[in-house]
Amino acid sequence: MRRLPLSMCFAFTLTAFALSLPTPIANAVGSTVSDGLKQGDPIGAFRVTKIGGATDDDVEPGDFLCYRCRYGSSPMVMVFARKAGPKSIELATKLDSAIGQHASSKLRGLFTFIGEDAANLKKVATTFAEQSGVVHVPVVIAEDTQNGPIDYRIAEDADITIVIAQDSQVFTSHVFDADAIDVTQVIGDVEKMLQ
Structure with a gap:
């Protein structure tokens, strides 16, 4: 009987494992729980270009970096937005305030724009920051402008995806229409995480 080399056995095992993983199902827009990352899932690294905000982080607009890496295992709120509007601005300002109030907990936040029109994203993000x-x-x-970091499994039809994490794991996540963000629920979840 012919034996396969160890490297081929590994390749077959890896392929079988990958095929056994569940594939993400598109999220119904307006729902409050994401079909992407779930509680306890690890959060991966991803690279972004800073446009504005965070005047106190020693990163200049135009810098390309991994904020997720900088934040380490600190508690964090990562918002992925395809659209901006009054509710997303309200979310950003409330999150900004929560970060200031919870400086001792090292709470961090990140508002990441994604979408198909990469050329327009910079304008939208600049206006939003202002x-x-x-x-x-x-x-x-996001470096992966169309759908954000692949490991985060952001639904293609989601306007706003929010991942709340601590110790490099998801605490909870939400998906909202841009005009239906439940800011009170999101900030409430942040408070629960910090208890």
């Missing part, structure tokens, strides 16, 4: 006036939350554009 209108929100955030000083603790960086406003950035």
Whole structure:
């Protein structure tokens, strides 16, 4: 009987494992729990370009970096936005305020714009940073502009996806229509995480 080399056995095992993983199902827009990352899932690294906000983080607009890496295992709120509007500005300002209030907990935030029109994202993000006036939350554009970081499984039809994490794991996540963000629920979840 012919034996396969160990490297081929590993390749077959890896392929079988990958095929056994569940595939993300598109999220119904307006729902409050994301079909992407779930509680306890690890959060991965991803690179972004800073556009504005976070005037106190020693990162200049135009810098390309991994904020997720900088934040380490600190508690954090990562917002992925395809659309901006009054509710997303309200979310950003409330998150900015929460970060200021919870400085001792090292709470961090990140507002990441994603979408198909990469050329327009910089304009949208710049306007958003100016209108929100955030000083603790960086406003950035994802390197993977169309759908954000692949490991985060952001639904293609989701306007706003929010991942609340601590110790490099998801505490909870939400998906909202841009005009239906439940800011009170999100900030409430942040408070629960910090208890």
